[in-house]
Amino acid sequence: MASPDVSIVIPVYNEEGILRDAVTELLEGLDVVRTALHWPDLTFEIILAENGSRDATVELAEHLASEFAEVRTFSLGEPNYGKALRRGIEEASGKWVICEEIDLCDLDFHRRALELLRHGDADFVVGSKAMKGSNDERPLFRRAATRVMNGLLWASVGFRGTDTHGLKAFHRTRLLPIVEQCVIDRDLFASELVIRAGRARLRVVEVPIRLAEKRAPAINLTSRVPNVLRGLVKLTYAVRTGKKL
Ligand SMILES: Nc1nc2c(ncn2[C@@H]2O[C@H](COP(=O)(O)OP(=O)(O)OP(=O)(O)O)[C@@H](O)[C@H]2O)c(=O)[nH]1
Ligand SMILES: [Mg+2]
Numbered sequence: 001m002a003s004p005d006v007s008i009v010i011p012v013y014n015e016e017g018i019l020r021d022a023v024t025e026l027l028e029g030l031d032v033v034r035t036a037l038h039w040p041d042l043t044f045e046i047i048l049a050e051n052g053s054r055d056a057t058v059e060l061a062e063h064l065a066s067e068f069a070e071v072r073t074f075s076l077g078e079p080n081y082g083k084a085l086r087r088g089i090e091e092a093s094g095k096w097v098i099c100e101e102i103d104l105c106d107l108d109f110h111r112r113a114l115e116l117l118r119h120g121d122a123d124f125v126v127g128s129k130a131m132k133g134s135n136d137e138r139p140l141f142r143r144a145a146t147r148v149m150n151g152l153l154w155a156s157v158g159f160r161g162t163d164t165h166g167l168k169a170f171h172r173t174r175l176l177p178i179v180e181q182c183v184i185d186r187d188l189f190a191s192e193l194v195i196r197a198g199r200a201r202l203r204v205v206e207v208p209i210r211l212a213e214k215r216a217p218a219i220n221l222t223s224r225v226p227n228v229l230r231g232l233v234k235l236t237y238a239v240r241t242g243k244k245l
Helices: 019-036 057-067 081-091 107-118 140-157 172-181 186-199 221-241
Strands: 006-012 044-050 071-075 096-099 124-128 168-171 204-208
Touching (some): 006 081, 006 107, 019 107, 044 057, 044 081, 081 096, 081 172, 081 186, 096 172, 107 168, 124 186, 140 221, 168 186, 172 186, 186 204, 186 221
Parallel strands (some): 006 044, 006 096, 044 071, 124 204
16 A cells, blocks of 8 residues: 555554454544545555453454554553554654554544645644543543643643643654654554654644543553553653653
């Protein structure tokens, strides 16, 4: 396939329950995006970035890749969200990259982000579930965790946005040097990318999103806390000193 306009990178882990429906709905929904943007020949690829699944996710992803020309997949070993997302971005060939989550597939975000990117109004669009105008339907505990995480990033590295996790879209070649600078994997790779992009004076624009998950998260939030805190220490050190801890 020739390089598409847009690469949609979706990390997936133990998603046999929703993978097939989510990908087929996304493929259908992309037509709605083309129509809404008055861009009938807009082309996409979908990269399913898997690692560590213990269910049938790998087989299902490979089947989808053989069925649909727009779908590609790879598997990397042990579960690691950041590592999978990073490799997906590095494998992407589109002019723009959209980082998605399989339980969201928010076409309205795709439309708004591509509108900003194609008119040169942003280099990096971040979907925020915490800014004015957003609507976060997750339980209170997880909404509070987003606020706490953001507060920690304000205090530790001077981040001044409202959200670093979740949906993102960017101009691929403008962001690749920033991706190369990132040293953190797992949950905080996505935060490091947003923070470094802002510090590099790229035009980072937040847009409010409505967040309604198709299922509860696979990993319990409390069990992620130790890893996230370790990542935060490493991230602070790396951003402040330019060196890896
Ligand atoms: N490859 C890979 N994908 C993962 C991993 N953990 C989660 N994902 C994927 O990342 C996306 C978001 O995962 P969720 O389980 O919904 O987590 P979440 O708590 O909603 O994530 P945030 O609140 O945005 O941090 C989904 O597409 C998952 O399949 C992992 O270890 N490896
Ligand atoms: Mg989720």
